[in-house]
Amino acid sequence: MPYVDLYSKDDFVSICYVTNSAFGNVSGFNPEKPTVLILHPLFLDTQWLENHWGDPRFYDGCNLIAFDMRCSGRSVCRPSGRHDTWVEAADIALCLLKLRLPPCHILALESISTCCALRFAVLFPEMCLSLALCNVPSPTEPRSTLQVLDETMRRWCFAQDMETFEHAGLEAVNMLVGHECDPDLQDDLIAYWATKTPPSQRLRVAEPVGLYLNRTPLEPEVLALIRQPVLIIHGERNDMHSPENAEILKDLLTGVEGGAIVFTIVGAASTLSLDRNAASTLNKVYLRFLAERVPRVRSEIQSPPVLVEERMQKALTQLAEITGRPEMANNDPLSSISFSCLSDEAVQRQTDLLKSYLSKKTSFSPLGPDGKPLRKYSDRKGRHWFESGRDGLSVADPAFVSSYKAGIEKAKLLRTEASQGNDMHIELPSQSTISNELLKTSLAKVVANPANALERVIVTSPPTRRVSTSIIPISHTDL
Known part of the structure; x- marks a missing residue:
């Protein structure tokens, strides 16, 4: 995969990017087609853009490029407590300048990408032809969401067993996609996170979460600087961010x-890119927006009119004026971290978070020796019979009820076949002849060790009758 290395005295990041050109690089772009830069959703990467990347309307009509943000996908970076969305916008600008890309249309998917796109359009207006913002986040996160996100992150990063790990993954899926997520998509998401961000790489979880929680809204006078055509697309049933934010x-x-322009996708929820129907509607609306509202511009790769350092210094000076912090203009313009606008308290808070997650160790890993997840979430065994329903309330899982009934019928059938297969007729003892203590001990053995396929339940028979016993397979589903 192609990479763009951004290094300076206080920062290093290697940004991975993908294109739809024949050889995977920007030199293969068709100058007759518009260039679209796609920013992926939070906690995902460019691998999850297939509903856009694979759409022939997109693939055949545009030059496509997408970057893995620093802490996502195949990109690598040095952890920093100064990481914010202004830093992400500077990363995008440096990559575009070093790749000598022409001005791009930006399609920002979900919360963090939306914040980055707005800041990029403010600081680098000549590099941004238009903005499409999907599922605009609220200015600040509600306290209830903060608590759920914090608890989910800690369970994921410090899980000591598979059940805790998978429960945290399920909570993350419910938060990003909704409770009505397709089971196959649920398996794919949890498997992806287990592979890319296992507990051993908890810093790649903690830093994006800090980036998301410490976001700050742009002032109205800063948003008024944006001149490009803007399309805002929002899901009607988005639980994380209300459609009112778009208005x-x-x-x-x-x-x-x-x-x-605000367009609401009826029936769509959070993370539109993961819903095939919502993504298809998004693609149709966005391409129509490009055709009708945005002047067509050629995509010819050419040398920038100014040096990279000069252009970044101009943006840094502008940011210093916007934030009222003139000392920022003296920072290194080639360092994305120089564009950080976090307060000293926020920087200290994020630094402490990273240190706490770095200091704690755990031996649990959800991956096998081959580097793949040990199992699918839907294939888990030993599930508790009392699980959370779609409305958040605990209900009895119907699978356990049906498996219990099936186990009873199976046990009866096996006992009948065993009795018919012996030369001597076997008369099974009645329940009254079984000792209660013996029954409790036998049940405890099966429950405590459900992996054993065979369990022999010894029953004391009357001394006057000689009984030939058979081994009957009993699993934990028979109980």
Whole structure:
């Protein structure tokens, strides 16, 4: 995979990117087609853009490029407590300048990507032809979401067994996709996270979470600087971020000629890219927006009019003026970390978070010797019979009820076949002849060790009758 290395005295990051050109690089772009930069959703990477990447309307009509953010996918970086969305915007600008890409249309998917795209359009307007923002987040996160996210992250990073790990993964799926997630997609997401961000790489979980929680809203006068055409797409049933956020942002984008356009996808929820139907609607609406609202521009790769350092210094100076922090203009312009706008308290908070996650060790790993997950989430065994339903309430899992009934019938059939197969007729003792203590001991053995396929339940027979016993296979589903 191609990479762009961004290094300086206080920062290093290697950004992985993918394109739809014949050889996977930007030199193969068709100058007659528009160039679209896609920013992937939070906690995912460019591998999860197939519903856009594989759409012929997109693939045949546009030059496509996407970057793995620093802490995502195949990109690698040095952990930093100063990481925020201004840093991510600087990463994008440095990559585009070093690759000598033409001005791009930006399609930002979900919360963090939306924040990065807005900041990029403010600092680098000549490099951004248009903005498409999907599922605009709220300015700050509600306290309830903060608690759920913090608990899920800690369970995931410090899990000591597979059940705790998978429960945290399920909570993350419910938060990002919704409780009505397709089981196959649920398996794929949990397997992906287990492979890319297992507990041994907990810093790659902690840093994006800190980035998400410590985001700050842009001031109205900063949003008024955006002049590019803007399309805002929002899911109607988005549980994480209300569709009202799209309308609020539209009203704040006063510098957009003709105003921003808001389109609501009926029936769609969070993370539109993971829903095939929602993604298809998104693609159709976005390509229509490009055709009708944005002037067509050629995508010819050419040398930038100014040096990379000069352009980044100009953006850094502008950011210093916007934030009222003139000392920022003296930072290294080739370091993305120089664009961080976090307060000293936020930097200290994120640094302490990273240190705490780095210091704690755990021996648990959800991966096997081959580096793959030990099992699918849907194939888990030993599930508790009382599980959380879609509404968050605990209900009896019907699978256990059906398996219990099936186990009873199976046991009866096996006993009948065993009795018919012996020369001597076997009269099974009645329940009254079984000692209660013996029954409890036998049941405890089966429950405590359900992996054993065979269990012999010894029954004391009357001394006047000689009984030939057979081994009857009993599994934990028979109980």
